[in-house]
Amino acid sequence: MNNDARLKETISSYDLENISIATVCSHSSLQIFHGAKKEGFHTIGIAVGEKPRFYDAFPAACPDEFLIVESYKDIVSEGVVKKLLEKNAIVVPHGSFVEYLGAENFLSFKVPSFGNKHSLTFESDRKKERKWLEGAGVPIPRIYDTPEEIDGPVIVKFDGAKGGKGFFVTETAEEFYQKIKEHKNCTIQEFILGARYYLHFFYSPVKSTGYQLKKGSLELLGMDRRIETNIDELFRMRILREGSLGHSKNSIQPSFVVTGNAPIIARESLLPKVFELGEKVVEESVNIFGGLTGPFCLETICTDNLEFKVFEISARIVAGTNLFPSGSPYSDFIEPDLSTGRRIAEEIRLAVKSNKLDEIIS
Amino acid sequence: MNNDARLKETISSYDLENISIATVCSHSSLQIFHGAKKEGFHTIGIAVGEKPRFYDAFPAACPDEFLIVESYKDIVSEGVVKKLLEKNAIVVPHGSFVEYLGAENFLSFKVPSFGNKHSLTFESDRKKERKWLEGAGVPIPRIYDTPEEIDGPVIVKFDGAKGGKGFFVTETAEEFYQKIKEHKNCTIQEFILGARYYLHFFYSPVKSTGYQLKKGSLELLGMDRRIETNIDELFRMRILREGSLGHSKNSIQPSFVVTGNAPIIARESLLPKVFELGEKVVEESVNIFGGLTGPFCLETICTDNLEFKVFEISARIVAGTNLFPSGSPYSDFIEPDLSTGRRIAEEIRLAVKSNKLDEIIS
């Protein structure tokens, strides 16, 4: 029996009156527990070594129990799996969860998890992700095969460059070659300039009201802009150096490390485009891997032609949703006090009621 | 009978127990419907061609009924007017509403609308608007008649430049002439540097409590900063080009297209100045066209001398208020859960109760 089939069987044996919601204590876990508690679920925080002390500071987001493991890999051990299954646990994956556990371990994990695990393969592999976006027919930045093709601003990205260090922008092939000799280990991507919008969607395959897709419905729960360090502040240094460029050997170079998030909204007249993006990405996901389920995020730039270019998909809850534990300017138009974490818990509740739990777990 | 008189007559024949609130589905319409529904009004969404699909995603902001028209101009047709009057509709204008319908059509529209239509003439004509601001006695940026007068940083704006394209900053007449030969089709405006604050006010001619003006009262419901694309992100490109300026023929030029909004607050010690600005603008509006009514926005820059310079007035609800469908850091000090959309509905309710509906519609 493959793991998919095994998990469907597992969930069919769950005590549906006593489901627990579990996740690893990081990333967006406070929000996930906070939402689950509001919906009346038992909650389990999985932590390495010891209970994270800062949870004490947030009683309304503190899980009912902690499951302490020795290492992240330990989460898939027989003992931990047994404990989680005994509690009828549904695990909610987030960015750190999958990163810490490893994609392989997560794919063979014997505890039912919220959403479609197969989205992972497409999210973590840049080429597969690009095919997904192309298949969906949403606007994406052009990739240049050779420097000679450069016909406007491009950003040159190096594989494995930590935090985007060394990335540069250029506008001609000549400039490109002045900066580096070859282009083997770099990607030459169209430089798209505009406002960054991270769009927080939720796709429910089981909800029959709302913005209808071929099957289920699509929601927009919020938007944020990531705070990227140090690129978002580097202009201050440049200004304070009065235009000189900082080329001494100890000068600070641009980097793109996400340290947090700020709340934003988009013009209401852009919402039809926003939903179109979300819809196309969902429908294509249904075609290629059975559909992403639950929260996902499109990372876009809105240009001054009011077009959104999609850079990336996060096929799970993103940390930007942590801005809105009690609702966002968008979720307020759905129902009061609705976070993405709470929406996940609602979805589990709805699936239980309509006897469709197997459609939202994997 | 002129239209003003006709509309007063119309409103006097309305069934005041069954007023509807109607607007065109765009701009800030979700918020307007959301607020009107909370206040218990029947709501009508006017849409061209078909019901906008994204409304399905926001049930708490979805109007009770949609009125589908063939084109925006069709809104003033006899048939549509009849339908709206039958529903005792008060139309709430917003930026897109007036833009789509055309100012002329709106001025002769036979359905009562919230606020004072005559503010439009002053808001849409830059010279009249400037006179309004000058008459109010609020600080505004200097306009230079000739390049020779330039004595500090100025921004040179070209008439009809879409999204602010081609705008540049200069500091001397020489620099000016290096960039352009003549100044016939451009405005030379003092360049004010500082933090941009968009101040969301609400003027009620009928409310007798609160911050009292000669007649009625003034409220501050929120603040935002507009996200201007691409100017707000262009520094990233400049940094990533390591200071080179992007003068190849395909280089990206600055533009100022509003794509969204971000929430901000001002220092509490600035509030007396903020209210003074709002008060002066309202009192002058009473003098010159009978007074603006309801929501309006002053677009300001706060300099490092802590002075606000006013650039523009929006004499109606602005899209930045969409940040606060359940209250802002300012409206929370008035009452919980108060959006500008809800405040409009409250104002209609208040005017009905105090038999002053004719004072807040036109």
Next chain:
Amino acid sequence: MNNDARLKETISSYDLENISIATVCSHSSLQIFHGAKKEGFHTIGIAVGEKPRFYDAFPAACPDEFLIVESYKDIVSEGVVKKLLEKNAIVVPHGSFVEYLGAENFLSFKVPSFGNKHSLTFESDRKKERKWLEGAGVPIPRIYDTPEEIDGPVIVKFDGAKGGKGFFVTETAEEFYQKIKEHKNCTIQEFILGARYYLHFFYSPVKSTGYQLKKGSLELLGMDRRIETNIDELFRMRILREGSLGHSKNSIQPSFVVTGNAPIIARESLLPKVFELGEKVVEESVNIFGGLTGPFCLETICTDNLEFKVFEISARIVAGTNLFPSGSPYSDFIEPDLSTGRRIAEEIRLAVKSNKLDEIIS
């Protein structure tokens, strides 16, 4: 009897059923009154000359009574003190309060005030504050004794430069001497580049639940980023001048005047570090002056190595908390509708109940 002892005596004679919360009408006073009113306290607004008119616009934050004084110094006069004591007033200090009154006057003020007055001495003296931070063992920017030591980007700050005018960044001793001849009246500080986070903490010496310190507990109530004028907008001018540097005699120079605040959050995985900073600063404060009590703020920069460098401590409520009169993305995980202002009122309530009022006033 010293003032500390006198105030303990005063508070022991208070009618604990009828405590008033008083503060000067500025800075964060709307929030303080708003929170105190929600907790059912009688509230007193101290204002110079006349009641500030803008309070009329915010009924839910308007104090129950105003105490009009002739000047800020007048607050410590016998007459005013008598009135405050009659009302069993506890005064909540904020940035403007202490600034207007003067530290000396505040230290000898005969009305009990919330928190520990002795924190003031350490907050207002840069050298003492630095010792506090060093003693706490939190990361702080390096101070260079001589220009010759410069080995990377530094910011050169001039003593008493209003709004940070004249500050510049340099990377070498040579560059330093090109710009100024001597370094007597300036500080050469390591230039830390990253995202600015202002962390809003609350330390309760009397609360026994939550994130436990040696005594009492620590809370995180929010975060903001200050809006600094004009430095945060100056890049727009630079871009619009197409890279030219603005060296005409009337050119705009960088400045750092705080005009307001914007809401942000940090990655959840950074919270352990955030609490560690808060904890270390509190524990050291207990060692050196008996402990800061109530709200305080650490002004930090988060680098692309995900390290926080602490620049400053505000040992009292900061204006950035005004963003969250009805709760922040962090306080929502504690309880709904919790502002820092309300938390202060709660703390007074809690101290009264547990008979520990003398531990939270001074």
